[in-house]
Amino acid sequence: MSRLSIITLNQAQTTVESLYKDLERRIVASPPGLCPVDMAASFLKLCHAQTCGKCVPCRVGLGQLEKLLEDVLDGNATLETIDLIEKTARGISVSADCAIGFQAARMVLEGVQGFRDDYEEHILRGRCTCELSQPVPCVALCPAGVDIPGYVALVSEGRYADAVRLIRKDNPMPLVCGLICEHPCEARCRRNMVDFPVNIRGLKRFAVDHAGEVPVPAPQDDTGKTVAVIGGGPGGLSAAYYLSLMGHKVTIYEQRKKLGGMLRYGIPNYRLPRKSLDAEIETMLSNGVEVKTEVSVGQDMSIIDLRNQYDAVYIAIGAHTDKKIGIEGEDAGNVISAVEMLRKIGDDEMPDFTGKRVLVIGGGNVAMDVARSSVRLGAETVGIVYRRRRVDMTALKEEVDGAAEEGCQVLELQAPVRIEKDEDGNAAALWVKPQLISRVQGGRPKPVDAEEPEKRIPCDLVIVAIGQGIESKSFEKYGIPVKRGVIDALSWSGIKDIPGVFAGGDCVTGPATVIRAIAAGKVAAANIDEYLGYHHVIQSDVEIPAARLADRPACGRVNMEERDAAERVKDFDLVECGMTCEEARQESSRCLRCDHFGYGVFKGGRVDRW
């Protein structure tokens, strides 16, 4: 008999372990709109299976709670049952001996308080307030509702130009989105249940890269109506594209030298090459959109003038004013904002950071953009200073990893306190207070001051990248409603009590993503068209391939490769490499075609037109 032995998992345990992995992926791919009571009851069943059986509240209580929830679902409950559920859950949450019990009860308690309405609907009317309204997860999660299974199938058949045409029905910027879309579509891809989400963005890029030149559809008959679009960013451009397709005469007013908005003045060339951006914009405007650059509505002319001059106006001014951190020394000479720096680069004014020690403050995508640009501009060192942990950064993980690979140093858990100036009034160092990651608040762990003393980080340049604001004042003074710093537009882009004026994108939502801006432009175009008295239909004549009948065995996801870090830091050229034909073929065949299989074939599998 040995005193100690090495523990190995037996067959059953290995199977359970793999079940846990399945479970994790399955939850990730959970369809939107499930019944919260049903989910709580089902989750409770799992929790109850985990109980060790020692303490009463967990061993017995979780089971009783589950039965009570079932009663609610089966219409066997009264309103008093809710009180009993609440009382029981409270008892378990304060008396179960370990987290298996108390955490499960806490989940129920939060639920019964959070969606009491739904409990009551079940009890009083035997119905659930939830409905599965949009069954294809990727399409449901794409703000613009792009027909993803459709174009993935087209890629699979090598019909790249058709794929581009199909995408343009809902999103006129496939080239831009193929490179930089944040791909919310991939988040709940049903393929997660099998292995990993389909690389949707990569396939879109592949389609665009291989489609050659794809002309836009011819515009519908001239309506004689005029629309002014304020702001030439992705939202304004998208609205202009669809409105011009519908036969309206569109004029874009852009305050900078060139069109593109944040795509040009926010995103560096190595993520979105200017040449590509220019090509896409040129295609979008090829139906004849008038463009007036370097005109600032609000300064050079008022919104009132525009409203009088045009049949409708769309405000899509974005969010491009910088935000201050509000610390001592922020006014030092070499403290610049990310917005300012990227704007210059957008107009091809490349600063020289050779030999400089650069500190970037912030943890979002813009912070990564300026950090990685700084490396390319010759900085000797680049540090990214962030209050929370690296994992808490709001930037895409691949952006953070990319920055790190390129030599940027992530200084996590460091809160900027003040900027130390030298005798010339320039920043000499950033003082930071080390942080301790602490209690979770609003679902996110909050940092608090650690006991360690403040630290001094010497530097030659500080770049502040902590978010952008909206230049709403010049609109507010002409009666456009502004709420909490953003334009107060309705869900259909209209503005209450101001007929003919519409607004959307970052200036309404606050800084968001390109695909959100595009979607807002699309919504605005549809509603402006209605406002002008038309109901033009936007559709695509591309025939979508029938779903392939084949088993879909588990298969790895093709990720995008990037140029070698040591090479790519020397230039501003595109970092990401496209898929090979072989990769695209395999990746596109991983799509489960939720438009055909499952609920998709019944309801909402495809929106052919809008």
Next chain:
Amino acid sequence: MVKLTIDGKLIEVQEGTTILEAAAQAGIPVPSLCYLKDINDIGACRVCVVELQGMQRLISACNNVAEEGMVIFTNSPKVRETRRVNVELILSQHDCRCATCVRSGNCTLQKIANDLGIIDLPYHEDISHSKWTAGFPLVRNYEKCIKCMRCVQICDKVQGLNIWDVAGTGSRTTVDVSRNRRIEEADCALCGQCITHCPVGALRERDDTDRVFEALADPEKITVVQIAPAVRAAWGESLGLSREFATVNRLVSALRKMGFDYIFDTDFSADLTIMEEGSEFLERLEEIKSTGLPMFTSCCPGWVRFIKSQYPDMVRQLSTAKSPQQMFGAMTKSYYADLLGVDPEKIYSISVMPCLAKKEECALPTMNSAGAGQDVDVVLTTREIDRMIRAEHIRADLLEEEQFDMPLGVSSGAGVIFGATGGVMEAALRSAYYLVTGKNPDPDAFKSVRGLGGWKEAEFDLAGQKIRVAVASGLGNTRKLMEAIRSGKSSYDFVEIMACPGGCAGGGGQPIHDGEELAGIRGQNLYGLDKVNSLRFSHENPSVQNCYKNYLQKPLSHRAHELLHTDHFGWKMPEEQ
């Protein structure tokens, strides 16, 4: 063409043919349950699964297309086992007390389960219970619903009213009234198309046969029954009679055996409708021409419910004429009570209709013009009258032909064709022509409005005046037509609408044949009856002429208005309230 092998048989089919259709063409009927061609091909029940060589998972035959070189097995061990499991699973959530089911013997699930020889169920019974609104003319039985989604699809795709939807989530997913409404809160037209397309007994009409049996047994009650035009084209179907044999006169005989005191023909009041509606049309023609808005027919209560809920601004365009059923009811308890010399309160007025909405129509607060309670006391569907014939153990195959009672049993061919889409329009034009010119047209002069097209248009010359007419059936088609009228894209003088595709012949109260649409063949039957009728014009019906001479004076007279016309604003649809 595409070549494939099914169960070892090499066959060739058109491109785009589904595997199910391809197999059927090869003489291999793959069982299917939820599938309804062009309407519900969603692969929900998984009964039609087949094995595709080279693939582990089975595929549904109903919604996958035959491809070149496919090798399909419709009955491999894997398919056989899986199909059986799936049917057993469906049965585990279905109230299988077939003995008390209205669809017993005409149930697709029952047939499939029987065919597969399923005798013992290996699963726990797991039947959901929910309460339906008692007394509503449309009855949904949650215990029998198999969630095939056909009702949802028919209402969405064909009728465009979206009354049904998927409700609940997860394992409790079911079908219920959409947007969490109860049925009495919804704007259901009561067309009954969901019922005639349900493969099981989850949807049916409210059964009123007990009330009729009670009336028949009551010596104090004088039972007067009317038979609608379209009933005669369908009543024999579920009794195993041939179309040639199942004449309306044999139905008269069956009803007489049951003990109905007076048996009349709704075709009589259809002729009356033509007199009133035709005259109204001519009276309103000037207004119609000046506003550019048509007059709509008003005989279909499903359509009246539809226009009231969907196009309330157009309700005033409806003809004020009552439907033939209600005209008949009003005349029964006034004119006919006078003729019999009885107190109208003693008359129990029954109608046999191909329709569900009629059950609601007779109970409207405005439908009591004769002053003796409801003008029509109870409405039976064709299916219910068939059930009564069976309950009375009448040998339908031995029935002799018997005549309607007089005088309300006389009718013209114009009245008969009310039961087919376009029929009301054609009948009205025949008499309108006479009313304007004093001469009869060729009775077939207006036949271009016949046929199963969902939205038909025609233009006729009425004594030098162009009359533009349109005929639509099915509420989805109706919505398109209404939108075209509203937007000014289409303009007509006279429009006939029937809620059910193909008109009353395809009505929601007619016998059910899963997977078959019989409105066309039943309509043909009615046109045949018109052709052989010696009377082709409503205004030549001698009973109608007498009725005007002795009682109503003339169309649109004060008394005609009181008895035969109605106020469509006198009641409200649920969502108007």
